[in-house]
Amino acid sequence: MTAAAGVALFLVYCGMLRGAEAAPKGIPAPAPAGERHMRERTLGQITLVYSAESEPLAEQILPYAAKCSQHREKLFRPPAPIPQKAFWLAKADWRGKPATYGFPYASGKDAYLAAADVDMPTQLALIADAMDIEKGGADVERIAARLGLPKGSTPADVHRRLKESKEFFVVLTAWYILPHELTHGYCNALRHPAQPRWFYEGLAQWAAYCVQQELRSPDEADLIYEYYQLLWTRGAPHLRVTDFAKADRLGAAGLDTPNYAWYHGGLLRLFHDLEEMKGERLLPDLVRRVGDRCGGRSTVSDQEMIRVFSEVMGRDLGPWFAERWGLGRVSDVRP
Numbered sequence: 001m002t003a004a005a006g007v008a009l010f011l012v013y014c015g016m017l018r019g020a021e022a023a024p025k026g027i028p029a030p031a032p033a034g035e036r037h038m039r040e041r042t043l044g045q046i047t048l049v050y051s052a053e054s055e056p057l058a059e060q061i062l063p064y065a066a067k068c069s070q071h072r073e074k075l076f077r078p079p080a081p082i083p084q085k086a087f088w089l090a091k092a093d094w095r096g097k098p099a100t101y102g103f104p105y106a107s108g109k110d111a112y113l114a115a116a117d118v119d120m121p122t123q124l125a126l127i128a129d130a131m132d133i134e135k136g137g138a139d140v141e142r143i144a145a146r147l148g149l150p151k152g153s154t155p156a157d158v159h160r161r162l163k164e165s166k167e168f169f170v171v172l173t174a175w176y177i178l179p180h181e182l183t184h185g186y187c188n189a190l191r192h193p194a195q196p197r198w199f200y201e202g203l204a205q206w207a208a209y210c211v212q213q214e215l216r217s218p219d220e221a222d223l224i225y226e227y228y229q230l231l232w233t234r235g236a237p238h239l240r241v242t243d244f245a246k247a248d249r250l251g252a253a254g255l256d257t258p259n260y261a262w263y264h265g266g267l268l269r270l271f272h273d274l275e276e277m278k279g280e281r282l283l284p285d286l287v288r289r290v291g292d293r294c295g296g297r298s299t300v301s302d303q304e305m306i307r308v309f310s311e312v313m314g315r316d317l318g319p320w321f322a323e324r325w326g327l328g329r330v331s332d333v334r335p
């Protein structure tokens with residue numbers, strides 16, 4: 001190859017890299033030339049890849065992620081161990097457009113998260129603006145208490161904490177969203193259905209809640225639960241999508257961060273209510289039943305998934321899903 005041809009090829013290659021970086025969020029781009037040196041440590045089935053600035057937090061994240069992995073093994077009982085990578089990335093190392101920084105995602109088995117201890121996860125910081133916090137009220141006071149804000153704190157203090165606090169975003173990203181994304185990774189590896197979306201996202205939401213409750217603390221898990229519920233119950237005036245079934249159809253590609261977070265708030269409520277109805281842990285039975293009925297299929301219909309849920313609950317959930325969530329065939333229950 002001549003030098004000129006080499007340069008031309010190199011330029012084409014760089015163009016491809018730029019093209020890849022412009023790909024939709026969720027698709028990791030190849031590392032750009034001159035990538036900063038990343039650190040890597042493995043414990044059990046988890047390899048944590050992280051930016052050097054996160055060394056102190058990595059000491060905590062790695063054992064947590066490894067314990068979460070044992071949690072998934074108990075739940076999913078995979079035929080062989082599933083090794084996973086968790087990428088904890090500062091802004092300079094983010095594999096996507098800089099504007100997507102903070103929007104967490106799973107790709108294959110692996111999870112990609114913003115290093116909230118280093119840089120503000122800009123996408124997640126947008127969520128607080130959609131919560132109508134300035135209106136105040138009992139739920140704002142409740143979350144103020146859970147955040148440990150002093151008595152007499154104003155709604156503006158709550159808003160600031162949920163938008164600007166590094167401490168809060170570490171709790172949200174490392175201890176909640178990390179197990180959420182790694183649960184997706186497990187479902188992807190085991191070929192559990194990714195559709196319906198409400199099942200795929202709801203399972204990850206509830207699994208993350210249970211893990212945080214067990215491995216961190218019930219109070220911390222409830223802080224995140226209440227955070228999502230504040231958006232779910234209060235966010236309507238600032239949201240583009242307020243119809244759950246429509247949000248479900250639009251999915252990740254059609255929703256911006258606050259709308260997508262609102263949808264996730266609804267899913268936490270949906271799974272919470274089902275577990276309350278069941279009177280015991282929902283996921284062990286549910287995961288086993290979904291594996292039996294739907295394993296190896298990327299898509300199942302709403303109706304079929306609702307049947308699986310009904311089997312797990314021992315009652316017909318068709319009307320509940322249709323009336324409360326707009327999922328399944330509404331016409332079946334409202335002639």
Ligand SMILES: [Zn+2]
Pocket residue numbers: 180181184201204
């Ligand atoms: Zn998700």
